[in-house]
Amino acid sequence: xKLIILYGPPAVGKLTVAKVLAEKTGYKLxxxxxxxxxxxxxxxxxxxxxxxxxxxxxxxxxxxxxxDNINLIFTFVYVKDQDDKIILKYIDTVEKHGGEVYLVQLxxxxxxxxxxxxxxSRKKFLKISDAATLDNLLSKKDHFSxxxxxxxxxxxxxxxxxxxxxxxxxxxxxx
Numbered sequence: 190x191k192l193i194i195l196y197g198p199p200a201v202g203k204l205t206v207a208k209v210l211a212e213k214t215g216y217k218l219x220x221x222x223x224x225x226x227x228x229x230x231x232x233x234x235x236x237x238x239x240x241x242x243x244x245x246x247x248x249x250x251x252x253x254x255x256x257d258n259i260n261l262i263f264t265f266v267y268v269k270d271q272d273d274k275i276i277l278k279y280i281d282t283v284e285k286h287g288g289e290v291y292l293v294q295l296x297x298x299x300x301x302x303x304x305x306x307x308x309x310s311r312k313k314f315l316k317i318s319d320a321a322t323l324d325n326l327l328s329k330k331d332h333f334s335x336x337x338x339x340x341x342x343x344x345x346x347x348x349x350x351x352x353x354x355x356x357x358x359x360x361x362x363x364x
Contacts, residue, residue: 198332
């Protein structure tokens with residue numbers, strides 16, 4: 190089983206690239222808002238058991254997909270230090286059961302993120318969709334560092350089409 194984790198700040202194009210990558214590889218797409226929206230249909234965002242349930246659902250899905258040899262692409266907004274235990278647990282779950290994890294960090298210039306954040310496609314999954322909220326979020330926490338202790342393929346997609354990014358990933362990891 191192979192798990193590709195696409196991570197980076199909001200509006201960097203994780204889901205857009207993931208869709209193209211899934212189409213080209215046949216991997217299943219498990220983007221982060223599937224679990225967030227599921228739990229959010231019952232619990233208020235971020236309150237009470239919200240995040241523990243999201244993490245548990247994700248980890249259970251990774252475990253089962255690994256056991257069933259189902260290749261996945263997962264999108265994740267990684268925050269340095271805050272998310273290390275979480276992301277390393279997901280990786281550990283897959284690797285403990287014989288799976289391989291490929292980390293891909295997407296980056297883009299700030300002005301490009303500001304432009305992309307207002308795209309209508311973001312509203313479908315209740316994502317951040319205005320520049321002020323994005324700027325506030327990015328100013329408070331580090332969304333631009335690589336995952337601690339792990340090697341990532343880093344791609345600046347400011348001037349790249351999603352198909353170009355997907356091809357780079359496929360070539361780099363020999364998918």
